Amino acid sequence: MSENNSLRFLKSIWRWFDDVTGVSSWLIPLAKHPVPHARKSAWFYVLGSATLFVFIVQIVTGIALASAYVPSAGQAYQSLTFISGTRFGSIVRGIHAFGASAMVILIGLHAIRVYLWGSYKYPRQMGWLTGVALLFLVLGMAFTGQLLRWDQTGVWSVVIAAEQAGRTPFIGHWLARFILAGDTVGGATLSRFFALHVFFIPALIFFFLGFHLYLVIRNGISEPPQVGRPVDPQTYRAWYSDLLHREGVPFWPDAAWRDAVFGLLVIGTMVVLAITVGPPALGRPPDPSIIQASPRPEWYFLWYYALLSVIPRWSETYVIILGPLLLVVVLVLLPLVAPKGERSPFKRQWAFGIVAFIVWMIAYFGTLGRLAPWSPRMNAPPLPASVVGTTSGPIAEGAKVFHDKGCEFCHMISGYGGIRGPDLTYAGDRMTPAQMETRIYSGATNMPSYNGNITPQQLSDLLAFLASRRRRPAPPTSASTAAK
Amino acid sequence: MTTDIERASECAACDETRRRFLSRLTLMLGSIVAAIVAIPCVGFLLGLRKVPRVWRTVGKLNDFQVGSTVNVAFLDSSPLPWAGVTARSAAWLRRISRSDFIAFSVNCTHLGCPVRWLPTANLFMCPCHGGVYYANGDVASGPPPRPLRRYPVRVQNDEVQILASPVPITTEKI
Numbered sequence: 001m002s003e004n005n006s007l008r009f010l011k012s013i014w015r016w017f018d019d020v021t022g023v024s025s026w027l028i029p030l031a032k033h034p035v036p037h038a039r040k041s042a043w044f045y046v047l048g049s050a051t052l053f054v055f056i057v058q059i060v061t062g063i064a065l066a067s068a069y070v071p072s073a074g075q076a077y078q079s080l081t082f083i084s085g086t087r088f089g090s091i092v093r094g095i096h097a098f099g100a101s102a103m104v105i106l107i108g109l110h111a112i113r114v115y116l117w118g119s120y121k122y123p124r125q126m127g128w129l130t131g132v133a134l135l136f137l138v139l140g141m142a143f144t145g146q147l148l149r150w151d152q153t154g155v156w157s158v159v160i161a162a163e164q165a166g167r168t169p170f171i172g173h174w175l176a177r178f179i180l181a182g183d184t185v186g187g188a189t190l191s192r193f194f195a196l197h198v199f200f201i202p203a204l205i206f207f208f209l210g211f212h213l214y215l216v217i218r219n220g221i222s223e224p225p226q227v228g229r230p231v232d233p234q235t236y237r238a239w240y241s242d243l244l245h246r247e248g249v250p251f252w253p254d255a256a257w258r259d260a261v262f263g264l265l266v267i268g269t270m271v272v273l274a275i276t277v278g279p280p281a282l283g284r285p286p287d288p289s290i291i292q293a294s295p296r297p298e299w300y301f302l303w304y305y306a307l308l309s310v311i312p313r314w315s316e317t318y319v320i321i322l323g324p325l326l327l328v329v330v331l332v333l334l335p336l337v338a339p340k341g342e343r344s345p346f347k348r349q350w351a352f353g354i355v356a357f358i359v360w361m362i363a364y365f366g367t368l369g370r371l372a373p374w375s376p377r378m379n380a381p382p383l384p385a386s387v388v389g390t391t392s393g394p395i396a397e398g399a400k401v402f403h404d405k406g407c408e409f410c411h412m413i414s415g416y417g418g419i420r421g422p423d424l425t426y427a428g429d430r431m432t433p434a435q436m437e438t439r440i441y442s443g444a445t446n447m448p449s450y451n452g453n454i455t456p457q458q459l460s461d462l463l464a465f466l467a468s469r470r471r472r473p474a475p476p477t478s479a480s481t482a483a484k
Numbered sequence: 485m486t487t488d489i490e491r492a493s494e495c496a497a498c499d500e501t502r503r504r505f506l507s508r509l510t511l512m513l514g515s516i517v518a519a520i521v522a523i524p525c526v527g528f529l530l531g532l533r534k535v536p537r538v539w540r541t542v543g544k545l546n547d548f549q550v551g552s553t554v555n556v557a558f559l560d561s562s563p564l565p566w567a568g569v570t571a572r573s574a575a576w577l578r579r580i581s582r583s584d585f586i587a588f589s590v591n592c593t594h595l596g597c598p599v600r601w602l603p604t605a606n607l608f609m610c611p612c613h614g615g616v617y618y619a620n621g622d623v624a625s626g627p628p629p630r631p632l633r634r635y636p637v638r639v640q641n642d643e644v645q646i647l648a649s650p651v652p653i654t655t656e657k658i
């Protein structure tokens with residue numbers, strides 16, 4: 001067969017296929033559908049498509065991982081150790097993990113862009129609402145995905161999630177047991193989260209994603225907003241179709257190339273990170289009887305964890321239950337209460353404020369969550385002699401008491417210890433031994449009382465040690481007064 | 485054929501009623517099918533395994549010294565064969581006299597993190613938000629809303645046994 005002939009043969013196959021399926025009659029108009037000429041703002045349009053691309057990467061890497069992962073409570077950990085031990089397995093895990101972060105970041109940025117531009121207004125309200133559903137589903141994937149790592153943190157995350165659900169009025173106990181899939185963490189727990197992560201949530205994502213994309217095509221992508229051009233539901237559609245007629249450009253390839261460039265950039269970064277940094281390390285095995293555990297969520301939930309840790313205690317249950325609920329209500333109501341009017345953020349300046357507040361909150365509490373000042377540092381080593389200043393006598397004994405009684409886990413001295421309570425590096429400058437004694441005996445909201453839990457000898461050593469913590473050398477009397 | 489069409493046009497109203505009946509019938513049949521599939525599925529998912537509570541031996545009587553508090557591990561009430569290490573549970577066990585023991589749940593009553601016993605400080609401390617409990621399990625400071633839960637313990641034939649119990653869930657008092 002000559003080249004010409006084979007080409008003709010291929011063409012005839014395509015013609016036959018197109019005749020019996022009609023693919024080109026809808027695919028070509030779809031690809032070439034006109035979009036507004038976005039000019040300088042064109043790069044703002046790549047966020048949604050990038051989220052979609054990363055989602056596809058997640059499907060592919062997820063399938064690859066699922067082909068070796070064993071969703072069994074007793075063996076998942078070993079199977080992940082095995083996967084991480086192979087060269088490509090470790091890369092695939094890395095891509096999937098960085099992909100999870102990328103999904104959360106991109107869908108967040110996409111939502112921010114849509115919000116700032118007022119693109120949720122008529123006729124795109126359903127686009128926003130399906131997007132909100134997708135946002136929560138992506139967060140659900142992120143949470144269940146972290147659990148599937150099924151190391152110690154995975155197990156304790158389930159327990160903490162169950163305890164949080166347990167705060168729900170009336171059905172709390174039942175909910176908690178539903179999350180645990182029983183009375184305790186056990187054989188049924190992981191399978192449940194596996195089914196959620198691999199079948200149930202993805203199925204919902206496909207549904208809402210399909211709907212979301214259909215709406216993008218049906219209502220058209222929103223044009224960049226302009227000050228003084230409010231949305232009027234009466235006239236918008238006619239005006240928009242006129243706009244497309246006047247200055248629309250075909251999506252393919254005029255807009256699509258930017259999606260491709262940005263998508264490549266994002267996915268390329270993910271792969272490079274997966275190779276250089278690697279997947280998140282596995283913690284200790286998922287044995288609930290190993291109590292040396294300090295579970296922390298991934299960065300995308302760290303701010304929430306931090307927020308729960310710093311709010312006043314009485315408000316805790318309300319925040320746990322009502323916080324997420326309120327978020328859903330606000331996001332759902334947004335396009336319903338503000339379906340028209342100015343879209344430009346320069347006419348809706350509070351929109352900048354709200355976005356800035358959200359970003360600040362996630363960044364501030366995220367950083368705080370990393371530092372976790374509310375967590376005692378239970379691995380703080382005894383104070384070295386260089387800090388104590390002596391190796392014998394009451395001061396040295398007091399330093400030992402400071403560690404043994406757990407004071408050091410919450411109070412820092414010269415860079416050693418926790419930051420739950422006040423730094424005591426210069427305690428001797430701030431308090432008299434009598435004041436210290438009162439505090440040690442009475443305790444406080446966040447400090448246990450040591451009344452009956454410390455011998456007079458230990459107390460006097462401790463006071464001698466604390467009194468010696470000063471900028472200036474201690475006057476000779478204070479330590480001896482303390483000893484009395 | 486002609487007769488059919490004639491009959492149809494003769495009685496447009498009957499057609500209307502017939503179609504309304506048929507669409508209702510179709511929707512109803514669909515719902516029935518959905519229900520008979522959904523009921524067992526949802527029931528299966530929601531059905532929590534009712535497990536018997538069983539006593540688990542955690543050691544010989546002589547393994548424990550009076551006054552000391554130690555971490556003991558034991559199996560859940562009904563470990564599934566594939567549960568592996570996740571079927572294990574832990575408790576803090578203290579021998580208070582020749583024959584008396586107290587067993588504390590390791591789960592903090594705040595959000596369930598595993599608390600640790602500090603032998604020299606005589607306190608339980610939670611690594612998550614710094615909840616502290618006194619030796620008897622009462623809240624000393626920090627966020628925990630109530631004392632550490634205790635598990636039933638007994639001594640039988642020289643063996644110390646703990647009643648394997650559900651993870652304690654702190655619920656709201658309403």
Ligand code: FES
Binds near residue numbers: 611614627
């Ligand atoms: S879980 Fe123990 S203090 Fe919060």
